Amino acid sequence: xxxxxxxxxxxxxxxxxxxxxxxxxxxxxxxxxxxxxxxxxxxxxxxxxxxxxxxxxxxxxxxxxxxxxxxxxxxxxxxxxxxxxxxxxxxxxxxxxxxxxxxxxxxxxxxxxxxxxxxxxxxxxxxxxxxxxxxxxxxxxxxxxxxxxxxxxxxxxxxxxxxxxxxxxxxxxxxxxxxxxxxxxxxxxxxxxxxxxxxxxxxxxxxxxxxxxxxxxxxxxxxxxxxxxxxxxxxxxxxxxxxxxxxxxxxxxxxxxxxxxxxxxxxxxxxxxxxxxxxxxxxxxxxxxxxxxxxxxxxxxxxxxxxxxxxxxxxxxxxxxxxxxxxxxxxxxxxxxxxxxxxxxxxxxxxxxxxxxxxxxxxxxxxxxxxxxxxxxxxxxxxxxxxxxxxxxxxxxxxxxxxxxxxxxxxx
Numbered sequence: 001x002x003x004x005x006x007x008x009x010x011x012x013x014x015x016x017x018x019x020x021x022x023x024x025x026x027x028x029x030x031x032x033x034x035x036x037x038x039x040x041x042x043x044x045x046x047x048x049x050x051x052x053x054x055x056x057x058x059x060x061x062x063x064x065x066x067x068x069x070x071x072x073x074x075x076x077x078x079x080x081x082x083x084x085x086x087x088x089x090x091x092x093x094x095x096x097x098x099x100x101x102x103x104x105x106x107x108x109x110x111x112x113x114x115x116x117x118x119x120x121x122x123x124x125x126x127x128x129x130x131x132x133x134x135x136x137x138x139x140x141x142x143x144x145x146x147x148x149x150x151x152x153x154x155x156x157x158x159x160x161x162x163x164x165x166x167x168x169x170x171x172x173x174x175x176x177x178x179x180x181x182x183x184x185x186x187x188x189x190x191x192x193x194x195x196x197x198x199x200x201x202x203x204x205x206x207x208x209x210x211x212x213x214x215x216x217x218x219x220x221x222x223x224x225x226x227x228x229x230x231x232x233x234x235x236x237x238x239x240x241x242x243x244x245x246x247x248x249x250x251x252x253x254x255x256x257x258x259x260x261x262x263x264x265x266x267x268x269x270x271x272x273x274x275x276x277x278x279x280x281x282x283x284x285x286x287x288x289x290x291x292x293x294x295x296x297x298x299x300x301x302x303x304x305x306x307x308x309x310x311x312x313x314x315x316x317x318x319x320x321x322x323x324x325x326x327x328x329x330x331x332x333x334x335x336x337x338x339x340x341x342x343x344x345x346x347x348x349x350x351x352x353x354x355x356x357x358x359x360x361x362x363x364x365x366x367x368x369x370x371x372x373x374x375x376x377x378x379x380x381x382x383x384x385x386x387x388x389x390x391x392x393x394x395x396x397x398x399x400x401x402x403x404x405x406x407x408x409x410x411x412x
Contacts, residue, residue, distance in 0.1 A: 045360035046394045050329055050386035051211065051236035055362055058239045058389055060281065067284035068241065068277045076276055078263050085279050086254070089246070092286060094220040097254035099247040099261065100234070100279050104210035106272040107231035107247040107257075108151035112138070113268050114229070114256035115178040115204050116155055124260055124267055128156030135177035139168065139198075141189055144182035148208065152180060155268060165189050165197070172201040183209040183222070184328035184375070195226045204228035204253060210245070211328040213237040215294045219286075223248050229257075234278075237331075240285030241278040297388075298324075298332060304387040304395040305334040311399035315406050317342045325375030329386070333364065333376065336383040338406065345409035347382050353405050361398055 037044055051057045060068070082100065089098035101107040116134055117123040123134055138152060142161040149159065157177060162168045168189055179198045181191065191207075198205045207227040212218050214237055222230045227249065234244030247257055261269035302322060309320035317339035322332045340346070347368025354361040364384035366376045376384060383402065387395060 043360050045355070045362045046391075046398060047362060047389040048354075048385045048387070048394075048398045049362045049364045049389070050333075051233075051389060052365065053235075053242070057233075057235040057242040058237075059391070060241065060285065061239055061288050063288050064240060064281050064284045068281040071277045071280035078276065081276055081279055082258070082274075085283050088283060089286060090248070092290065093223075093246075093248060095223040095230075095248045097249065097251040099254050099257055100274055100282050101231075101245040101247050101261070102272040102274050102278075103235070103243050104208065104231045104233040104245040105148055105151040106269065107245045108148060108206070108208060109154050109272065110257040110261045110269040111206055111229045111231065111247050111249075111253070112152045112155040112157060112178060113260035114253045115206070116157065117260060118253060118256040121259065127268055128154060131156045135175050137173070137175040137177060139171045139176060139179045139203075141168075141181070141185065141187075141194075143188055144180065144185040146182055146185070163188055165193055168194070168197055172197075172203065176201070176203050179203055179205050181205060181207045181227070183207050183212050191222075191225060191227075199226065204250070207231075211236050212330065213289070214292075214297060214330060216289065216292065219246075219248075219289075229253055234282040234285065237329075238282070238285045238289050240282040244274060244278045244282040246282070246286075301332040301388050304390060305332050305385070307395045308334055308385060308387070308399035308402065309336075311396075311403045312336060312406065315343065315403065316410055318406060323377070327375060329376070331386075331388045334385040334387060335377065336385065336402070336406075337379070337381055340381045342411060343381075343406055343409050344411045345406070346380050347378075348380070350383050350402070350405055354401060357401055359397065361401060 047055060049055050085100055086098045090096060101110060113127060116127055116136065127134070136157045137160050138157045139160045139162060142163050145159065145161065160171050162171050179194065181194050195205055205227050206229040207222045209218060209222055209230055210233040213232060219232065229247065229249035232238065232246040234240040234246060235242030247254065260267050262271070262273040264270065305322050312318050312320060315338070319337050321335045323335050324330060324332055351363050351367045354363055364376065364386045366378040366384040367382065368378070368380055370378045385398065390398070
């Protein structure tokens with residue numbers, strides 16, 4: 001826990017000062033943690049990829065780790081904690097209401113369930129298998145179909161695809177329950193037109209902006225634009241617990257989402273439980289994130305990318321470029337390209353060698369193949385380095401290893 005450990009003890013004493021409960025944190029004996037990665041034979045790595053779920057997303061800042069550890073020491077009423085956290089976050093993020101969910105995909109599920117069941121509580125028990133009498137069509141741009149469709153379809157709805165504004169206008173009928181917008185998707189219909197048409201028909205709009213911070217202001221940009229529901233991942237740019245998400249939006253829909261969510265039994269969200277530690281951790285992460293500065297974060301990431309690029313400049317034909325994706329993962333990435341007739345190795349082979357070395361290093365999944373993230377290029381002669389989740393000093397390790405691999409592949 002590094003510096004966070006001291007904060008736990010100090011924080012515990014502070015909390016207990018205004019309480020009749022004993023000072024749990026300060027009275028407990030210190031326990032030495034076991035390295036279970038080592039015990040289980042799982043090898044950690046340097047994250048030169050980004051905030052991918054498969055790679056366990058981000059590392060929580062010390063302040064967030066300390067808040068999580070302190071929250072673990074005492075039980076609370078889970079509904080009370082959800083309610084208090086939601087009210088606090090709604091105020092911090094300038095929206096009507098908020099709910100912490102078990103990741104952004106869980107927010108898609110309970111948010112969709114809210115639209116299907118709003119004002120009809122008995123329907124909560126019916127979805128997804130008994131949709132009689134319930135609206136069940138969700139309009140989406142064809143280019144916005146993606147790997148998270150199932151989180152929405154879990155509610156018993158079906159998608160109606162459109163490609164043009166005219167098709168969108170014609171798609172609304174008595175079965176339409178929601179429209180869905182993938183914020184990083186290709187825009188054939190703009191956000192503004194998407195909202196205008198849906199609201200003309202009295203239908204709520206959901207915006208999946210899971211990976212779309214920074215910038216910090218995106219946390220309120222889309223609700224203030226008029227989207228009725230917006231979700232963000234808690235474990236990506238926000239740097240909270242990985243299995244948390246934010247569902248932000250209209251108060252009536254958030255209230256309906258709560259009814260469909262854990263800890264309420266016999267609901268579609270019952271298995272999407274969020275623990276007290278995770279709720280507190282995401283609140284702490286939002287506080288931490290709001291205290292950051294967009295320009296300062298970008299400058300830091302650029303320096304990391306430049307340090308890596310500096311170690312590669314002597315390798316024949318290697319070119320480097322700092323690239324910022326337009327929406328999702330909107331932070332500096334380092335693109336490394338080269339002439340494969342001189343540097344005789346594919347990007348995929350570079351990725352494999354980085355992964356198999358010591359220390360293990362994971363580069364961005366776009367490396368050596370098709371683009372893996374919205375807006376990030378790929379290519380057989382391309383290595384993509386995500387710098388924003390690296391710990392201090394790891395950029396130098398990544399640069400050194402990358403130089404060794406590329407230099408070793410230079411042919412005559």
